[in-house]
Amino acid sequence: MTVTAPAAPISMARPGIVTALAVLQFFSGAMMLLGGIIGVVTEAGSKQADRTFGLVLAAIFLIFGALSLATGFGLWKMRDWGRTLQMVLAGIGLLALPLGTIISVLILVYFTRPHVKILFSGKRRDQLTPEETAIMAASAGSGGGASGVVIALVAVVVIIGFIGIMAAIAIPNLLTAMQRAKQKRTMADIRSLAVSVEEYKAANNKPPDSPPKLMKDGWGNNFRYASDGTNYWIVSGGKDGKFEEAEAWHYQEGTTTNFDCDIVLSNGAFYRYPEGVQQRR
Secondary structure (H helix, E strand, O other), rough: OOOOOOOOOOOOOOOOHHHHHHHHHHHHHHHHHHHHHHHHHOOOOOOOHHHHHHHHHHHHHHHHHHHHHHHHHHHHHOOOOHHHHHHHHHHOOOOOOHHHHHHHHHHHHHHHHHHHHHHOOOOOOOHHHHHHHHHHHHHHHHHHHHHHHHHHHHHHHHHHHHHHHHHHHHHHHHHHHHHHHHHHHHHHHHHHHHHHHHHHHHHHHHOOOOOOOOOOOOOOEEEEEOOOOOEEEEEOOOOOOOOOOOOHHHHHOOOEEEOOOOOEEEEEEEEEEEEEEEEOO
């Protein structure tokens, strides 16, 4: 007597490989959006030439971040447009020689398989045609899951590496953006303090011997105020809080490119101030 093995049940559930790719798209999309946002914030105060390049790069990150998130959502919901987006991104990934090319080829092969197309068609199992049912039944026992696991594992390695690279780019940019924000706040507070000094000067024909109000800079350090009876200076020690000159009137006029550099306002105008790309020590 011949015993016939029962046919494998047809499943229209989301395959594990699709779930893995969807999660990876969510992670990579979030990282790229974060990198793009940080890029926009960081480049806001840069010189025109640097700002243009930085903003273009940030825009690319934002666009691909949005595409990755949309792809992840489409894969998670098993939408045909999600499958299409994944194939588009895989097509772009072909340029990432050599490992990215291999992974992209595997992804393209997987998502062009007949049973995967049916899974993303939006049909229920009872809506399948006899031909589609046969395709799904054949794929159920074809061992396609093994190839899916291979794709997922390789993709995980690549995406984790990509996220690591993104973090290496994004974290320094985030720290720079935070320092730039403190620098801008410091300059705004210096202007505010100078307004009070100018009001006193207008009423008394000389600047005050001490500051009208006590304030701290963006890094939480006390400002230095000095006056010789005719002129006045307001100084921030910068990120490190250390004043570079023993006396406020010893500073040389000019611009700085380091967050640790002192910021000096003299008689209502900035005498020493940051300009262009600032460096962190």
